[in-house]
Amino acid sequence: MKILAVNVGLPQKIQWQNKEIQTSIYKSPIKGPVMVNAENIEGDRQSDLNVHGGLDKAVYAYSFDTYPWWQRELKIDSLPYGSFGENLTLDALDESQVFVGDIFEVGDCQLEAVQPRVPCFKLGIKFGEQKIIQTFNDYHRCGVYFRVKQPGMIRAGDTMKLIGSETIKASMAELFQFIKDKGVTTKTRAAELAKIQSLNIKWRNKFIQISQSPD
Numbered sequence: 738m739k740i741l742a743v744n745v746g747l748p749q750k751i752q753w754q755n756k757e758i759q760t761s762i763y764k765s766p767i768k769g770p771v772m773v774n775a776e777n778i779e780g781d782r783q784s785d786l787n788v789h790g791g792l793d794k795a796v797y798a799y800s801f802d803t804y805p806w807w808q809r810e811l812k813i814d815s816l817p818y819g820s821f822g823e824n825l826t827l828d829a830l831d832e833s834q835v836f837v838g839d840i841f842e843v844g845d846c847q848l849e850a851v852q853p854r855v856p857c858f859k860l861g862i863k864f865g866e867q868k869i870i871q872t873f874n875d876y877h878r879c880g881v882y883f884r885v886k887q888p889g890m891i892r893a894g895d896t897m898k899l900i901g902s903e904t905i906k907a908s909m910a911e912l913f914q915f916i917k918d919k920g921v922t923t924k925t926r927a928a929e930l931a932k933i934q935s936l937n938i939k940w941r942n943k944f945i946q947i948s949q950s951p952d
Contacts, residue, residue, distance in 0.1 A: 744819030845889030
């Protein structure tokens with residue numbers, strides 16, 4: 738996977754449904770190297786830390802190979818890098834082939850795949866229609882949230898090299914389907930997933946709960 742663009746944006750206040758809200762969904766590409774810190778990329782900041790950001794959502798990546806599909810779906814001529822609020826626009830990100838705990842070396846830093854993204858209403862604000870949330874979920878191209886294992890500099894053009902992974906495999910696509918299925922999975926699979934060491938604690942607790950639920 739290759740980085741086509743590194744995108745950042747600071748919180749800004751906008752009017753929506755007669756209310757003032759704050760969002761960081763608007764991101765733009767930056768030139769040259771930039772520092773990736775433990776909780777974000779330099780020049781980027783999340784707005785609502787209750788649902789965005791933090792150590793397990795420090796960097797969000799989305800695949801550029803989805804852009805042509807989105808252009809046809811939304812009936813628009815072009816989409817600039819960062820259109821979906823992603824920090825990293827990658828040339829080709831296959832959510833079925835990126836697994837929880839995969840560690841990628843990119844530039845001077847290391848990023849660890851954590852979980853898929855479930856969009857909130859602010860993506861709908863960005864595109865002027867809330868139905869895009871359902872379209873995003875139906876399309877099943879969710880992107881990946883990463884935690885920063887090792888801070889460092891990155892830039893557009895850097896390649897993400899896989900250098901580590903978990904023994905138990907749980908792809909971003911599988912976790913995203915789990916969300917879409919409203920938490921339905923087998924007790925056996927839930928018990929297996931709960932053993933993934935790098936799994937987000939909320940996910941682990943959920944899988945433990947499912948695995949120990951009465952028949």
